[in-house]
Amino acid sequence: TFFSVFYFFIAFYFKRALVLHYLTELQLESNLEASQKADSILNHSLKNRMADAAGEVEIFLDTYQGPRQQLEKSVASLRQGMKLCQQRQVYLKMMAGNYRPRMLPCDLYNLGTSLASGRRLFRQIFSRTWAKLDTVACEMILENALSNAFKHGCPEDPGVSFTISVDDPDEDSPEFQVVFRVTNRP
Helix, strand or coil, X not given: CHHHHXXXXXXXXXXXXXXXXXXXXXXXXXXXXXHHHHHHHHHHHHHHHHHHHHHHHHHHHHHCCCCCHHHHHHHHHHHHHHHHXXXXXXXXXXXXXXXXXXXXXXXXXXXXXXXXXXXXXXXXXXXXXXXXXXXXXHHHHHHHHHXXXXXXXXXCCCCCEEEEEECCCCCCCCCCCEEEEEECCC
């Protein structure tokens, strides 16, 4: 009888531990789902606020007669921020290991000018070539590289250069190598 009572308490303890574990998992899943929904709403709200701010600055610039460069740079930064907000799902997929690259034709010149927009670069040279690549991943990586080049360069004059070039393709092969280069030294 002592052993049966002892085993009863052990069984009861383990059953209670399993129930508590199950309830904790349910709570974690619920919290994760709520956090993701809140994050999505916040992301959408931030994107809308940036769009509003960019629009207001553009309306102001339509009638403004003074220096425009800093305001135009601000609008470009807001637009880049909106683009990053739109790529939120891609970030989540990458971090979860579920991202599947999408290789699409891309105008390298337009890719470079889009990323350079609103930045004062020491040098920018972009190949006028089309290439098949994952533009979303490239934009994310290059955006981060450009931001870091400005952040970690000389504060007075970071001297950031951004180039996109292609090697000379082999006559027998349609493939070529695309070289993205971001530096903060002239």
